[in-house]
Amino acid sequence: MKRNVLIIGAGGVAQVVAHKCAQNNDILGDLHIASRTQAKCDAIIASVHDKSAMKVPGTFASHAIDAMDSAAVAALIRQTGAEIVINVGSPFVNMSVLDACLETGAAYIDTAIHEDPAKICETPPWYGNYEWKKRDLCAQNGVTAILGIGFDPGVVNAFARFAADEYMDKVTSIDIVDINAGSHGRYFATNFDPEINFREFTGTVYSWQGGAWQENSMFEVGRDWDLPVVGTCRAYLSGHDEVHSLAANYPEADVRFWMGFGEHYINVFTVLKNLGLLSEHPVKTAEGLEVVPLKVVKAVLPDPASLAPNYTGKTCIGDLVKGTKDGAPVEVFVYNVADHKDAFEEVGSQGISYTAGVPPVAAAILIAQGDWDVGAMRNVEELDPKPYFPVLDRLGLPTRVQINGVDKAWNE
Numbered sequence: 001m002k003r004n005v006l007i008i009g010a011g012g013v014a015q016v017v018a019h020k021c022a023q024n025n026d027i028l029g030d031l032h033i034a035s036r037t038q039a040k041c042d043a044i045i046a047s048v049h050d051k052s053a054m055k056v057p058g059t060f061a062s063h064a065i066d067a068m069d070s071a072a073v074a075a076l077i078r079q080t081g082a083e084i085v086i087n088v089g090s091p092f093v094n095m096s097v098l099d100a101c102l103e104t105g106a107a108y109i110d111t112a113i114h115e116d117p118a119k120i121c122e123t124p125p126w127y128g129n130y131e132w133k134k135r136d137l138c139a140q141n142g143v144t145a146i147l148g149i150g151f152d153p154g155v156v157n158a159f160a161r162f163a164a165d166e167y168m169d170k171v172t173s174i175d176i177v178d179i180n181a182g183s184h185g186r187y188f189a190t191n192f193d194p195e196i197n198f199r200e201f202t203g204t205v206y207s208w209q210g211g212a213w214q215e216n217s218m219f220e221v222g223r224d225w226d227l228p229v230v231g232t233c234r235a236y237l238s239g240h241d242e243v244h245s246l247a248a249n250y251p252e253a254d255v256r257f258w259m260g261f262g263e264h265y266i267n268v269f270t271v272l273k274n275l276g277l278l279s280e281h282p283v284k285t286a287e288g289l290e291v292v293p294l295k296v297v298k299a300v301l302p303d304p305a306s307l308a309p310n311y312t313g314k315t316c317i318g319d320l321v322k323g324t325k326d327g328a329p330v331e332v333f334v335y336n337v338a339d340h341k342d343a344f345e346e347v348g349s350q351g352i353s354y355t356a357g358v359p360p361v362a363a364a365i366l367i368a369q370g371d372w373d374v375g376a377m378r379n380v381e382e383l384d385p386k387p388y389f390p391v392l393d394r395l396g397l398p399t400r401v402q403i404n405g406v407d408k409a410w411n412e
Helices: 012-023 038-050 070-080 091-104 131-141 155-167 194-202 241-249 263-274 293-300 304-310 340-347 351-369 388-395
Strands: 005-008 031-035 060-064 084-087 107-110 145-147 170-180 205-209 212-216 222-227 231-238 254-260 314-325 328-339 377-379 400-403 406-409
Touching: 005 012, 005 070, 012 031, 012 038, 012 304, 012 340, 012 351, 031 038, 031 070, 038 060, 060 070, 070 091, 084 091, 084 351, 091 107, 091 131, 107 351, 131 145, 131 377, 155 170, 155 241, 155 314, 155 328, 155 388, 170 222, 170 231, 170 241, 194 263, 194 293, 205 231, 205 241, 222 254, 241 254, 304 340, 304 351, 314 351, 328 340, 328 351, 340 351, 351 388
Parallel strands: 005 031, 005 084, 031 060, 084 107, 107 145, 145 377, 170 254
Antiparallel strands: 170 314, 205 212, 205 254, 222 231, 231 254, 314 328, 328 400, 400 406
16 A cells, blocks of 8 residues: 655646545545646645645645656655655656656656657657666566556556457457547647647657558548547547557557647648747757747747636547457447536646546556556556546546447446
């Protein structure tokens, strides 16, 4: 049994994590949140108290930390007595935070793959470049490390495992579909960190098809999807973290990730990219100032957290999994629908942050209770999803299944 949680990061997802940890502090114990800017942590804690989110009286304290400094993170873990670390900071800090957990024995949770700030879209499988190199150390030290457990990656990995376990003898394809049918009312904005968002879409699109890595460019391959609640939406083959672990665990299946984009987003993105404004390489202005174009674009775009008050509409994220059972073809869609307005009313964040922030807290609860405290590094599809889905249901992200024309709860 593990208790006491340290949250790394203070963005929109961290706000959701903080609220959900507070709502379950009877299980999770003392709560701490740390980022480079302590005032942001203080604002999140204030929002928790404004919503009276703490289930029982307890500690919720803020700290300043440079999460790139592994020794400082380890010192903070010891200072706070945290036995579970939820890393929802920049993907650039994953390895330094993981190293701190290896040093202290704390369980490690993150929601996205590690990235090197100087590199975009490295050779697949992405996890093999960084996190998986620490698998043996996690096992030797008995450290639980659950990788990529936001929604996608994360819950969608659990969806794939559930569909395979419950309905199939053999999986032939996994298509992950992420549609945000909401509206934030701004001319242009990204739903999470613009720098990470744009880096994700400027590189090669990798998918796993026919037992090999397939390369495409962004917005090259699109198709319409008819989905529950949100209806028919256009989504494009995109590169994404979960493809890289699912391909390793289901090598005989085709694994693809599809993300929804409107024409306006694509037009603005294309102009920015063609002008060189999405480059991570420094340039000099006429005044001799050295700037990174991508960071300038990030600075002028709305803070994703500022979108929440006026966000309306819903998201639909799910897996279309195909395979065979007793030689007959099987097709199942496992999914969740979330509402932006409901998310804001509950935790003060928009639906994209909500779907990313709830799942790591559900994982923390399972680690605290012992169900997922496995003493090793795991991607989500390597864990039994059955204990996970009831916690997600309780925390506000219910899982549903469509099969043979029937739409039902996952456990019906």
